[in-house]
Amino acid sequence: LAKTTQPISMDSYEGQEVNITCSHNNIATNDYITWYQQFPSQGPRFIIQGYKTKVTNEVASLFIPADRKSSTLSLPRVSLSDTAVYYCLVPGYSSASKIIFGSGTRLSIRP
């Protein structure tokens, strides 16, 4: 499993763009980068996955530079409901039977 490092917490305000960066220096060639979101007292929710360059869906964008040693989750125009813990995961090809959650980034959005 590639070890990931992301900020423990971030604060922002409604309407702002929020970027959460994750480093994964020992990512392997076959590894994808996956982000999950967890609201209080709910299960984690898959939000986006990418391999390289940029991926965008209705929730977020994921930017991955050419060396793939980091990735940035971008949340456009956040609202109070985006307050959650965001997990960056690089499951690892050899551990395909499970994903392991780190501590994640606790994002707090203020009015």
Added chain:
Amino acid sequence: EPEVTQTPSHQVTQMGQEVILRCVPISNHLYFYWYRQILGQKVEFLVSFYNNEISEKSEIFDDQFSVERPDGSNFTLKIRSTKLEDSAMYFCASSISRDRDFENYGYTFGSGTRLTVV
């Protein structure tokens, strides 16, 4: 959007009692998982299940735990003799594939069962 359904949402049990947590995974998914989250801590992997057998389990998943897929739709976690430290949110998850090249590698998690052992 398909969901993973977990019941009950909250269970209170006395120490030493057996509990069964139930999950209905998404119907075309093949891989099933249990995770738990003690209040304020990380989401921890317990066990993965495929083709009617355990594929991997963590150190937490000791002899007091067992899983079963009794009827092709339900997926259960049994805790035989509950301890105070088993109090946690228990999440069931399923995925269609664990193939690393599969476009949507995402797990779908249920809303969890809050287990309180008193």
